[in-house]
Amino acid sequence: MTESLLCLLTKQRIKTINPMKKIIVIHGPNLDLLGQREPAIYGKVTLKEINEGLKKIAQERKVSLTIKQSNHEGEIVDLIGKSKSKFDALLINPAAYTHTSVAIRDAIAASGILTVEVHLSNIYSREEFRHKSLISPVVKGTILGFGPNSYYLGLEALIDLIQIQ
Numbered sequence: 001m002t003e004s005l006l007c008l009l010t011k012q013r014i015k016t017i018n019p020m021k022k023i024i025v026i027h028g029p030n031l032d033l034l035g036q037r038e039p040a041i042y043g044k045v046t047l048k049e050i051n052e053g054l055k056k057i058a059q060e061r062k063v064s065l066t067i068k069q070s071n072h073e074g075e076i077v078d079l080i081g082k083s084k085s086k087f088d089a090l091l092i093n094p095a096a097y098t099h100t101s102v103a104i105r106d107a108i109a110a111s112g113i114l115t116v117e118v119h120l121s122n123i124y125s126r127e128e129f130r131h132k133s134l135i136s137p138v139v140k141g142t143i144l145g146f147g148p149n150s151y152y153l154g155l156e157a158l159i160d161l162i163q164i165q
């Protein structure tokens with residue numbers, strides 16, 4: 001009885017000293033259509049399946065995950081703005097906004113949140129207008145070209161980073 005109480009108190013103390021790290025995942029425009037959208041480029045895996053894979057990793061590595069998808073630039077800017085006070089890190093696929101959005105780039109820079117950018121496809125092997133990411137210069141790192149594995153590798157990298165912080 002005393003031993004299990006002690007064990008409980010120790011676990012509680014570990015949780016207080018070392019609270020569960022929190023990561024937010026943001027999927028940009030049209031990623032809700034994955035599975036049916038240009039499967040030759042993006043594959044047949046749905047966003048729901050990618051999210052399930054991400055949740056599995058989060059559960060195994062004991063971090064909390066919040067997942068959002070938005071087709072609206074301003075909404076993504078708002079989410080990033082609120083993220084710094086609520087989350088330890090951000091995993092983002094800005095989708096088409098990668099190539100156009102100064103607002104999303106500025107939101108990441110302003111928040112200072114630890115961020116990893118991911119893309120399913122290799123944007124550098126595609127049309128020229130996709131060769132520039134406005135986001136890459138303000139993130140810790142970018143993973144691209146590995147399909148859903150880009151997300152999983154990105155999440156693992158973020159977890160490694162926040163757990164040594």
Ligand code: DQA
Nearest residue numbers: 093094095096119120121130
């Ligand atoms: C994408 C690449 C972008 O160029 C494109 O607009 C997307 C998806 C990717 O994950 O490969 O919507 O970010």
